[in-house]
Amino acid sequence: MFDHSQIDFTVNKEPLFYDNEEYTPVFGDRMEPLSRDMGMVLKRTDTKEPLAIVSGAYEPVQYDPLVSKVEEALTISGLDMTDAEFETNVYDNGAKLELRAKFPAHSMFLDEDKVIPEFCFRTSHNKTWANNGMMGLWRSKCWNTLVSGDKLAYVYGRHTKGFNVIAFASKIKNAGAYIAGDGLSQMRKWYHTEVSRDATVDLFTKTLARRTDNVTRKAVANKVMLSNLMKVFDEENRHLHGRSLYEGYATRNQGTLWTAYQAATHWSSHDKAERTVRPSHSVIGLREDKVRKMLHSNEWLALAA
Numbered sequence: 001m002f003d004h005s006q007i008d009f010t011v012n013k014e015p016l017f018y019d020n021e022e023y024t025p026v027f028g029d030r031m032e033p034l035s036r037d038m039g040m041v042l043k044r045t046d047t048k049e050p051l052a053i054v055s056g057a058y059e060p061v062q063y064d065p066l067v068s069k070v071e072e073a074l075t076i077s078g079l080d081m082t083d084a085e086f087e088t089n090v091y092d093n094g095a096k097l098e099l100r101a102k103f104p105a106h107s108m109f110l111d112e113d114k115v116i117p118e119f120c121f122r123t124s125h126n127k128t129w130a131n132n133g134m135m136g137l138w139r140s141k142c143w144n145t146l147v148s149g150d151k152l153a154y155v156y157g158r159h160t161k162g163f164n165v166i167a168f169a170s171k172i173k174n175a176g177a178y179i180a181g182d183g184l185s186q187m188r189k190w191y192h193t194e195v196s197r198d199a200t201v202d203l204f205t206k207t208l209a210r211r212t213d214n215v216t217r218k219a220v221a222n223k224v225m226l227s228n229l230m231k232v233f234d235e236e237n238r239h240l241h242g243r244s245l246y247e248g249y250a251t252r253n254q255g256t257l258w259t260a261y262q263a264a265t266h267w268s269s270h271d272k273a274e275r276t277v278r279p280s281h282s283v284i285g286l287r288e289d290k291v292r293k294m295l296h297s298n299e300w301l302a303l304a305a
Contacts, residue, residue: 001071001074001084001086001101002067002070002071002086002087002088002099003086003088004064004067006088006090007063007064007067007088007090007094007097008064009044009045009046009047009063009094010044010045010046010062010064011042011043011044011045011051011060011062011094011125012042012043012045012060013040013041013042013043013054013056013058013060014040014041014043015033015034015036015040015041016033016034016038016039016040016041016053017031017032017033017034018031018032018034019031035056036056037056039053039054039055039056040053040054040055040056040058041053041054042054042058042060042125042126044093044094047093049093049094051092051093051094051095051125051126052095052125052126052127054127058127060125061123063094063097063123063125066123066131067097067099069168070099070121070133070168072169073168073169073172074101074119074169074172075169076166076169077169077170077172077173078173079103079106079117079172079173080103080105080106081103081105082104082105083104083105084101084102084103084104084105085101085102085104086099086100086101087099087100087101092126094125095124095125095126095128096122096123096124096125096126096128096129097122097123097124097129098120098121098122099119099120099121099122100118100119100120100121101118101119102116102117102118103116103117103118103119104116110187110188110191110258115187117135118135119133119134119135119172120133120134121133121134122285129285133168133171133172134288135172135175187258187261189257189304190256190257190258190261190304191256191257191258192256192258193256193257193258193303193304194254194255194256195254195255195256195257195260195303196253196254196255197230197233197234197252197253197254197255198253199303200230200233200255200260200263201221201226201230202299203260203294203297203299203300203303204221204225204226204229204230204260204263204264205220205221205226206219206297206299207290207293207294207297207299207300208225208229208264208267208290208291208294209221209222209225209226209229210222225267228267229263229264229267230263232262232263232266232267233255233259233260233262233263234249234250234252234255235249236255236258236259236262236263237252237254237255237256237259238251238252240256240258240259240262241255241256241259257303257304260303264291264294265291267287267291268284268287268288268290268291269284269287271283271284271287
């Protein structure tokens, strides 16, 4: 399924060394190893590149056997693999791994908007990503992750050697069944649930765009983020519920939960900014979590009632 040639390497722990100025050896340099209790360096055995500083008790889990177990879980999940597409993404010299699989055989339509189930699994050697997988839907018109707030469509596990293939496969199967049944029905309901623009501003202000003002210590909106969210909301309303390009921009004050949802998932799926501290693939993972929380928020549930 996935490209094992990209993960054909192993990692191991090695001692950290320091320069002991008071020690003068007969041969060699003055470098001495630190205690394991103070940490160790995790390196690739092929390139010797350091990937992370870990504790002495940290037990690395190699990618290749882990990916094989993910493949086994997908195989026994009961998903139709016809014309399935598999993608293997390795980041930061191998420190992070992302697997994606699309299942066109399970494609569905929401009016004229085709949605395709996709599975995403992330893990890492540097502990930035725990073992986590999400079964979701993707739009064909714009590749937004249709993040589900339902826990049936989300699996999470700490870094550990223990990996229960049967339990993992069961969650994938349940997620697929939910998406094909109640999940899509719920999205159809959102498509026809009207919501005012003001109510959408209030929703995003209290969820995705919420920040704490350092002066008043009160929750306020991140205006730049709120502006971006509402721009997508207005465009979605124009094209899905309006007269498309024949309608002026931002002339509609009424949308639906579906267009609010699309604005949120567009924000979670698209990160075009150049980043040096936190790369895009990490940002998207964090944003997907925030969208899931929004779908469980009191503000969203009140609009969907």
